[in-house]
Each structure stands twice: as structure tokens, then as C-alpha cells.
Amino acid sequence: MTKLRDELITLAHGSGGKSTHTLVEQLFLEELRNPLLEELGDAAVADGLAFTTDSFVVKPLFFPGGDIGELAVNGTVNDLAVAGAEPLWLSAGFVIEEGFPQDDLRGIVRSMARAAERAGVAVVAGDTKVVERGSADGLFVTTAGVGRMRATFGAPRAGDRVLVSGTLGDHGFAVLVARGDLRLEADLRSDTAPLNRLTASLAELGTQLRWMRDPTRGGLATTLNELAGAARLAVRLDERALPIRPEVAGAAEILGIDPLYVANEGKLVAVVAPEAADDALARLGPDAAIVGTLERDPPGLVLLDTALGGSRIVDVLVGDPLPRIC
Numbered sequence: 001m002t003k004l005r006d007e008l009i010t011l012a013h014g015s016g017g018k019s020t021h022t023l024v025e026q027l028f029l030e031e032l033r034n035p036l037l038e039e040l041g042d043a044a045v046a047d048g049l050a051f052t053t054d055s056f057v058v059k060p061l062f063f064p065g066g067d068i069g070e071l072a073v074n075g076t077v078n079d080l081a082v083a084g085a086e087p088l089w090l091s092a093g094f095v096i097e098e099g100f101p102q103d104d105l106r107g108i109v110r111s112m113a114r115a116a117e118r119a120g121v122a123v124v125a126g127d128t129k130v131v132e133r134g135s136a137d138g139l140f141v142t143t144a145g146v147g148r149m150r151a152t153f154g155a156p157r158a159g160d161r162v163l164v165s166g167t168l169g170d171h172g173f174a175v176l177v178a179r180g181d182l183r184l185e186a187d188l189r190s191d192t193a194p195l196n197r198l199t200a201s202l203a204e205l206g207t208q209l210r211w212m213r214d215p216t217r218g219g220l221a222t223t224l225n226e227l228a229g230a231a232r233l234a235v236r237l238d239e240r241a242l243p244i245r246p247e248v249a250g251a252a253e254i255l256g257i258d259p260l261y262v263a264n265e266g267k268l269v270a271v272v273a274p275e276a277a278d279d280a281l282a283r284l285g286p287d288a289a290i291v292g293t294l295e296r297d298p299p300g301l302v303l304l305d306t307a308l309g310g311s312r313i314v315d316v317l318v319g320d321p322l323p324r325i326c
Contacts, residue, residue, distance in 0.1 A: 014324075016217025016263075017317030042213065043083035045149060050085035052076060053144040059324040061108065061138055063178040065171075065190030068141055069108035071265060071326060073115035073123075074192050075216070076145040081196040082212040082268055084151025084203060090116065091125040091144045097136040108139070119194035121145070150200065154207030154273065156231040161277040162292035165198060165268045165284045166191065168220055169248045169259035172325050177251070184254065186247040193266030201283040208276035214268050216326055218317045221260040223269055224292075224302045225316045235302045237292040237314065260304075261317045263325045 004026035012019040029037060036044040043052035056072045073090065080087040092112065116123055170191040177188050195214060202209050215223040224235045244259050252259045271294065272280045281288050302314040
């Protein structure tokens with residue numbers, strides 16, 4: 001296991017990659033250890049309920065396709081949904097910088113209300129803090145959620161299929177371009193959206209549904225590395241099957257950033273039994289794709305069969321090419 005050697009916290013510790021995992025396992029888990037936390041899932045599951053929490057520090061607060069309020073609701077709903085739960089209630093905490101425009105705050109809260117209605121959940125509790133000018137970069141939002149478990153997962157096994165519900169990398173590149181640091185002429189919009197209706201449909205597959213996650217920080221690559229490590233299996237991806245918009249592929253090529261490592265906020269990755277793959281694909285909709293297969297060897301690794309006929313290891317993200325994406 002990688003040791004936490006850094007004396008100071010860096011942006012890489014928030015990337016969702018190797019540095020984040022090391023920080024979580026060697027500091028937070030070490031100090032707060034308990035059986036539920038040891039699972040290190042998107043949500044803790046006990047007594048038929050799922051519970052999750054998340055903080056949102058996206059920059060800018062408003063971006064094509066959404067804003068921090070909608071992102072916060074959808075992010076928490078989705079963490080519950082991919083854990084196999086029906087999301088029910090959310091709480092929201094706001095850290096507001098002195099001088100923040102009230103009209104912007106109202107717009108963000110209205111956006112949260114619309115997102116909650118769309119997802120079929122209610123924001124039932126909250127908290128507000130105001131800090132000195134220059135202390136919060138405008139607004140930070142923390143949400144927590146509770147849901148009722150409804151999915152019964154089977155154990156992942158060799159031969160299972162890996163599916164994604166739609167195109168990859170949309171959110172991360174949309175936010176990056178919205179910052180205005182890059183003059184890219186591309187119509188990029190965030191994919192932020194609730195996933196609970198899709199996950200409810202997949203739950204009807206019973207134990208033929210093996211596993212679900214939403215590939216947010218660290219992207220699909222990091223998410224599948226977590227699967228491979230936990231299941232002690234290999235994941236083999238087909239590069240030609242990966243759904244990536246031409247605009248995203250173009251921006252990725254210009255910036256030298258692999259879309260597999262870029263955050264998604266309205267997509268899920270699922271593993272299903274091979275005999276259920278076509279059914280699951282139909283349930284996920286027209287943009288979904290079967291992108292890979294679980295194999296016995298080499299355990300713990302994610303491999304990509306490239307369009308050129310070669311193969312390469314897809315490792316966990318090391319640095320943070322796109323900080324403050326969510």
C-alpha cells in the first residue's frame with residue numbers, strides 16, 4: 001500500500017486518483033476506522049438504508065449545462081443510486097463568501113430545487129455559514145443524502161460485461177472550457193443529471209447486476225481500477241467501443257488529456273452478467289455501450305485494447321490535470 005509521505009495537502013489529493021486514495025486510506029480511514037467506513041464505497045449501507053455525503057467546490061460556479069447547485073443535488077442522488085438505493089432525502093450546507101451576490105445564490109438554490117424535483121427527492125435540512133471575503137472563492141456546497149436499498153448485486157466474475165450509459169468526459173471538459181483559460185471553439189456541455197431512474201431499471205435484473213458506479217473524479221479509468229482491485233479480476237476495455245463525443249476527443253487531443261480520466265456527472269458504469277448485457281444496454285438507452293469484459297488475469301489491472309491493435313495498461317490517475325471539476 002502506498003504510504004502518505006506528503007507533509008502538505010496538494011490539489012492532487014482531491015483528484016480522485018492515487019493521491020486521494022492514499023490520503024483517505026492512510027489518514028481518514030486510519031483515524032476514523034469502523035466497519036462501514038472500511039467499505040470505502042460511494043455510500044455506506046446498513047439496515048436497509050444508504051447514506052452518503054459530498055462537497056462541491058467547482059470553478060466556475062456556473063458552466064454550460066449546469067451550476068454548482070444542480071451538480072450538488074445530482075452528485076448526491078447518484079452516489080445513492082449507484083449504491084443500489086432509492087434516494088429519498090438530502091441535506092445541504094452552504095459556505096458563502098462575504099459579498100457574494102444574492103441573485104446568484106437564489107439562482108443556485110432554485111437550480112437545486114429543480115434538480116431535486118426532477119430526481120424525486122426533497123432537501124429536508126441544511127446549514128448556512130458566511131466567511132470573510134477571500135475565504136471561500138464565492139460559494140462551497142456540501143450535501144448529504146439518505147436512500148432505501150432496492151438492488152441485490154451478484155458477485156462480479158470473469159466474463160461479465162462492462163457498460164457505460166453514455167458519452168465520456170463531457171462534464172470535465174465543459175467546466176475546463178468555461179473557465180476561459182483556453183480559447184477552444186467547441187460546444188461542450190456538462191452531462192450533470194440524476195441517474196436514479198436508470199439504476200432502478202437495472203436493479204430489476206436482480207443478481208445479474210453485479211456492480212454500479214458513477215465515474216466522477218478520476219473518470220472511468222480510476223473507477224474501473226477500483227473495481228479490478230476489489231474484485232481481484234482484470235478489466236479489458238475496447239477503445240473502439242468507448243463513446244466519446246468528437247468535441248471532447250478534439251479538446252482532449254489539443255490538451256493532451258485522456259478522456260478516460262475526466263469526470264462525468266450524469267453517467268454510470270455497470271457490470272452485468274453476459275446473458276443480461278443486451279437487456280441492460282436497452283434499459284440504459286441509445287447512447288449506452290458495452291465497452292469491456294471482466295477477465296481472470298491479470299488480476300487488479302485495467303487493460304485497453306487500442307484502435308491500432310495494441311494493448312496498454314490503464315492505471316489510476318496520479319496528478320490532477322483538471323482541479324475543482326466538482
